[in-house]
Amino acid sequence: MTDSNTPLVGIVMGSDSDWPKIKSATAALRQFDVPFEVRVMSAHRTPHTVAEYAASAETRGLQVIIAAAGGAAHLAGVVAAHTPLPVIGLPVPTADLGGLDSLLSTVQMPGDVPVASMAVGMGGPRNAGLFAVQILATADAQLRRRFADFKKSLTDKIAAKDAALQQQIADEAQ
Numbered sequence: 001m002t003d004s005n006t007p008l009v010g011i012v013m014g015s016d017s018d019w020p021k022i023k024s025a026t027a028a029l030r031q032f033d034v035p036f037e038v039r040v041m042s043a044h045r046t047p048h049t050v051a052e053y054a055a056s057a058e059t060r061g062l063q064v065i066i067a068a069a070g071g072a073a074h075l076a077g078v079v080a081a082h083t084p085l086p087v088i089g090l091p092v093p094t095a096d097l098g099g100l101d102s103l104l105s106t107v108q109m110p111g112d113v114p115v116a117s118m119a120v121g122m123g124g125p126r127n128a129g130l131f132a133v134q135i136l137a138t139a140d141a142q143l144r145r146r147f148a149d150f151k152k153s154l155t156d157k158i159a160a161k162d163a164a165l166q167q168q169i170a171d172e173a174q
């Protein structure tokens with residue numbers, strides 16, 4: 001989508017312990033050749049780093065930020081407080097409360113400071129990457145076409161699964 005390797009998407013996470021749980025976001029970006037960067041920073045442990053990162057993101061060329069955190073997951077909200085760029089919140093599953101803590105503290109933003117929260121686990125990390133692609137695609141016709149082709153491939157894939165299931169059911173009835 002660009003000749004440049006300058007990152008267009010910034011992925012930040014509250015701890016390196018989040019990385020295994022969210023790294024599929026990067027696979028989605030790679031699938032569409034979107035350059036990205038990944039950083040560890042914490043709204044609570046390194047608040048100044050988060051503020052500096054978010055405040056400088058636009059001038060460094062980033063267009064979307066994905067912010068992942070677990071527990072008292074304030075990272076996405078704090079990033080959104082410091083940048084005009086769209087922020088995608090990615091609540092990370094937790095052992096104690098199953099990620100409901102992460103979800104609520106990511107999604108329940110006050111008015112005027114939006115964060116687009118993805119699901120806890122399941123398709124959340126991949127959807128974060130795909131949603132970042134969709135945001136970029138609003139201003140990139142070629143990327144939009146590639147995303148439309150991807151959507152079409154989902155239709156074909158599910159249709160094939162449905163046909164296979166119908167065949168299996170028919171075979172079992174005999």
Ligand code: RP5
Binds near residue numbers: 068092
């Ligand atoms: C959050 O605290 C992080 O995003 C992580 O999900 C959680 C636990 O962090 P560690 O104690 O593993 O560093 O800020």
